[in-house]
Amino acid sequence: MKKEITIYDLAEKLNISATTVSRGLQNHPAINKNTKKKIFDLAKELGYQSNKFASNLRKQKTHTIGVIVPRLNSLFMSSVLSGIEKVVNNAGYNLIISQSFEQEEKEKKNALTMFNNRVDALIVSLSYDSSDFSHFNNFINKEIPIIFFDRVTDSLPATKVVIDNFKAGYDATMHLIEQNCKSIMHITGNLTRNVYKDRYEGYRKALADRNIPFSEDLFITNDLSEQEIYNAVTHNILKRKQLPDGLFATNDSAAAYALMLFKEAGLRVPEDIAIVGFNNDFISKVTEPAITTINYPGNEMGENVARILINHLDGEGDLSVTSTVILNSELIVRGSSLKK
Amino acid sequence: MKKEITIYDLAEKLNISATTVSRGLQNHPAINKNTKKKIFDLAKELGYQSNKFASNLRKQKTHTIGVIVPRLNSLFMSSVLSGIEKVVNNAGYNLIISQSFEQEEKEKKNALTMFNNRVDALIVSLSYDSSDFSHFNNFINKEIPIIFFDRVTDSLPATKVVIDNFKAGYDATMHLIEQNCKSIMHITGNLTRNVYKDRYEGYRKALADRNIPFSEDLFITNDLSEQEIYNAVTHNILKRKQLPDGLFATNDSAAAYALMLFKEAGLRVPEDIAIVGFNNDFISKVTEPAITTINYPGNEMGENVARILINHLDGEGDLSVTSTVILNSELIVRGSSLKK
DNA sequence: AATATTATTGCAATCGGTTGCAGTAATTTT
DNA sequence: AAAATTACTGCAACCGATTGCAATAATATT
Structure with missing residues (x-):
């Protein structure tokens, strides 16, 4: 296992503090342009990769969105995911995708995994027979946004994207x-x-x-x-x-x-x-x-779901306002x- | 946002050290049975959830396996994934699944994301036209195991699972x-x-x-x-x-x-x-x-891939030995x- | 030229678990 | 009863990035 390169390595090589390196990498406005350039160049040269765990631990935010769907093997689902992924990626978020295989039991497990992984938000299409939704309480209590699409429920206070x-x-x-x-x-x-x-x-x-x-x-x-x-x-x-x-x-x-x-x-x-x-x-x-x-409209549905969510996470929209979005089908x- | 419960909270309430709590939760043999019980009981009562970031940061291991496939929308692929997930879940690992949509470009991006997420291993079925495999070098350099299935390549030193x-x-x-x-x-x-x-x-x-x-x-x-x-x-x-x-x-x-x-x-x-x-x-x-x-045999292929990988990660097998597994088709x- | 303002940078604490090593108490051996 | 083991427990450093606050240097204002 080769050693990881950290901001401390960069800092040492450049004779500046790790603080400056960290800020430089984030394009912080207080850092001098030349310094930034030096940092970026060296980072690239050494193949530096930010350690997400350290970052997430400190920031208490993961930039990761969880998705739970019943199954992945339909054109519809893969279109939705494709739409979600496109929007979410552009916004700099990662996705963790999991399948419930149409079983409430598995859905519960997946939800718990997502929760433990500290996703910033959850996107869900319910399994075939989920009727008890207690596995989402964790999220609701911690005010982690949940958004449902296609297979939704009215029992939970969450935004929904559906067709008519x-x-x-x-x-x-x-x-x-x-x-x-x-x-x-x-x-x-x-x-x-x-x-x-x-x-x-x-x-x-x-x-x-x-x-x-x-x-x-x-x-x-x-x-x-x-x-x-x-x-x-x-x-x-x-x-x-x-x-x-x-x-x-x-x-x-x-x-x-x-x-x-x-x-x-x-x-x-x-x-x-x-x-x-x-x-x-x-x-x-x-x-x-x-x-x-x-x-x-799978793609459209996915993009809508993702866009609403991202707006909310970035503080530009409010999930509680847009409570149900209905798309056209034909x-x-x-x-x-x-x-x- | 409700505050998180940490091992320090548990430690304080129980009047013991965080070290003991940590060890207790991991079932460390040196910890007294009664102490363990107290720890587990309180953890459960307070709804304690281990913070993976802190843990991963310290342990330098994520217990997460990345999967990159061309597309998810075929029965074959979802069977494979289903097989992988089953084995991997039982072994206590998480999965991050992503699609290359048959494009080398996307495959490269996905590989980088996986790398940044510090997956412990990577499972890949190549996109339609990938011919340059430099995006896997990161993994090889860091000795992160890669295993290919179905769409494989001989250009890289990695285990493969295929049909004939x-x-x-x-x-x-x-x-x-x-x-x-x-x-x-x-x-x-x-x-x-x-x-x-x-x-x-x-x-x-x-x-x-x-x-x-x-x-x-x-x-x-x-x-x-x-x-x-x-x-x-x-x-x-x-x-x-x-x-x-x-x-x-x-x-x-x-x-x-x-x-x-x-x-x-x-x-x-x-x-x-x-x-x-x-x-x-x-x-x-x-x-x-x-x-x-x-x-x-999608399911079987998935299970094989996962099993070989888990054995390797748990130190019971060696990827370099089993270099190609061929399954039957009919x-x-x-x-x-x-x-x- | 003295003072105020702005631009840059760094110190040190922090996020929450994990672990090597040492310390103490309890039990066993001689 | 002294010495040696064994059973537990805790101290303190560490993983790597982030950030409030302070410090210094550079530039502008009067």
């Missing part, structure tokens, strides 16, 4: 109705999660607006895993005497998988059953037919729903 | 040959990257073994973006007088997209053109027909290639 899931659900359903669907199923996740609840309510509202009675029978919630989608389609939908003629699935993977299973069972899409998904993941483009879906019509 | 891409490429191609394909295209990435190079060589070997001449004309490399795949298929493949009857694509997204474009152009898969992908991503299951692919035959 109600409207998206409404649009998706209305589109199916306009394609002449009479019996529209909806497969979605746990209704305690805002995104699913809101989409569901949009679905109900669209039905109601067109006087189509809602039927419990056409509504399925599960954990959206491959297995559960399989079960829902083969053991439930395909076993019916009266098959539905429309399906609104709450994500594109589910829609794509259902589409495949329908075709395997000999159904025609969209003639026999029209399908709308959600997210505009790449997968929705390569099925046959391609899947009508809701485009979700229906993208493709073959899976176009009965023409 | 040569064999996988060979198997994929041989499978197409056995389906009676005579004119097999191969679309892949930059040949400076080991994974693509090895698959390509497997492809060539399979052709050679069956006396099929290799034709430059049937071989395309590009950056594997949606746009480039589109270009390759529509402006190149579909413009030919003599269409190929087999396609071996280096990932499932490309295979799925090509499949869709072929069908749009009126070709039948697999009758007119048989397709084999790579990775066994979810997308390969939902196309029509489903795509024959190579199953890549061909999964589906409809896209089965001419029967």
